[in-house]
Amino acid sequence: MSTLAQLHRVTRRFGDVVAVDDVTLTIEAGSMVGLLGPNGAGKTSLISLINGLRRPTTGTVTLLGRSPQDVRSRQSLGSTPQETALPPTLKVGEVIDFVGRHFEDRQPTEALAEEFGLTTLLGRQTGALSGGQKRRLSVALAFVGRPKLVLLDEPTTGLDIDGRHALWAAVRRQHEAGATVVVTSHYLEEIEALAERVVVMEGGRVIADDSLQAIVGQVGVRQIRLRTPEVAAVSALPGVARAETAGEGADAAGLVLYAADSDQLIRELVRSGLPFADLAVRGATLEEAFLTLTDSGRAHSSRAASVEADAASAPYATEVSR
Numbered sequence: 557m558s559t560l561a562q563l564h565r566v567t568r569r570f571g572d573v574v575a576v577d578d579v580t581l582t583i584e585a586g587s588m589v590g591l592l593g594p595n596g597a598g599k600t601s602l603i604s605l606i607n608g609l610r611r612p613t614t615g616t617v618t619l620l621g622r623s624p625q626d627v628r629s630r631q632s633l634g635s636t637p638q639e640t641a642l643p644p645t646l647k648v649g650e651v652i653d654f655v656g657r658h659f660e661d662r663q664p665t666e667a668l669a670e671e672f673g674l675t676t677l678l679g680r681q682t683g684a685l686s687g688g689q690k691r692r693l694s695v696a697l698a699f700v701g702r703p704k705l706v707l708l709d710e711p712t713t714g715l716d717i718d719g720r721h722a723l724w725a726a727v728r729r730q731h732e733a734g735a736t737v738v739v740t741s742h743y744l745e746e747i748e749a750l751a752e753r754v755v756v757m758e759g760g761r762v763i764a765d766d767s768l769q770a771i772v773g774q775v776g777v778r779q780i781r782l783r784t785p786e787v788a789a790v791s792a793l794p795g796v797a798r799a800e801t802a803g804e805g806a807d808a809a810g811l812v813l814y815a816a817d818s819d820q821l822i823r824e825l826v827r828s829g830l831p832f833a834d835l836a837v838r839g840a841t842l843e844e845a846f847l848t849l850t851d852s853g854r855a856h857s858s859r860a861a862s863v864e865a866d867a868a869s870a871p872y873a874t875e876v877s878r
């Protein structure tokens with residue numbers, strides 16, 4: 557596998573702020589990498605180091621074997637422009653043609669428009685597009701030059717669910733057609749839908765870098781859902797790492813338990829004689845993995861209150877940490 561981008565011991569400071577802190581990272585050709593992290597984790601700064609908009613304070617960044625500032629390496633890079641960078645009086649088709657002309661091997665305007673659901677908008681001025689339509693155009697432009705590497709910084713922010721799903725499908729098809737993609741997102745669902753490899757950042761550092769499956773698997777918890785009128789007693793069973801009530805139902809609340817050993821917990825539950833129904837067990841989600849991996853998750857857990865006996869009637873989910 558060839559390397560498209562490489563960061564070696566890269567630190568980027570803005571005054572006193574260390575936005576990227578001693579990061580070493582390799583982006584291999586053919587991969588689909590999700591960059592995940594809480595606000596201010598350094599994701600955008602990392603992207604701007606790869607696309608050459610920023611230079612590292614220390615360390616080295618290479619893009620296709622060259623400096624990211626070298627125009628030859630940027631020829632093979634696709635990224636989304638800021639929405640405000642779209643010329644408002646140019647039509648969608650004209651903008652795609654304009655950007656496409658910068659590349660030797662480009663996707664035809666009609667094909668790209670079709671792929672990103674822009675066909676009926678080709679004749680419309682970009683200034684007259686909705687926010688979601690501008691977003692789709694911005695992402696489509698990242699792919700027009702058949703780039704080897706595409707950097708998508710929060711590609712679906714502001715899109716509704718249908719719009720998000722349609723864009724993910726288009727990005728997946730472009731990836732299958734050969735594009736290597738790095739995508740940052742606040743939506744865990746987006747990373748789960750797109751990424752094969754997940755890099756988790758926090759405080760400028762990479763705190764996890766593995767396959768999506770392995771990241772989720774790192775969280776040694778399983779989720780057990782059931783309904784019970786005895787919320788407090790079931791939540792207090794040995795082996796429960798965390799419990800949340802959904803507050804549904806008048807007499808038997810929905811309860812979500814997290815445990816390292818779900819089999820053992822179920823044995824304890826049966827042995828306790830406590831009433832329960834609708835038992836379901838599944839593995840952790842990316843969200844649970846993320847909360848476990850990041851400080852925000854630790855803060856979130858420590859803020860959580862204990863399950864009280866009256867939690868069954870609470871209108872919102874209650875989370876506990878034990």
Ligand SMILES: Nc1ncnc2c1ncn2[C@@H]1O[C@H](COP(=O)(O)OP(=O)(O)OP(=O)(O)O)[C@@H](O)[C@H]1O
Nearest residue numbers: 570573574575593594595596597598599600601602
């Ligand atoms: N131009 C800048 N000048 C000063 N500080 C900056 C600059 N750009 C980023 N920072 C700081 O660097 C840190 C990382 O910011 P960055 O935008 O890379 O994070 P992020 O993970 O993309 O966050 P978000 O998810 O909120 O977009 C933050 O503390 C931010 O305030």
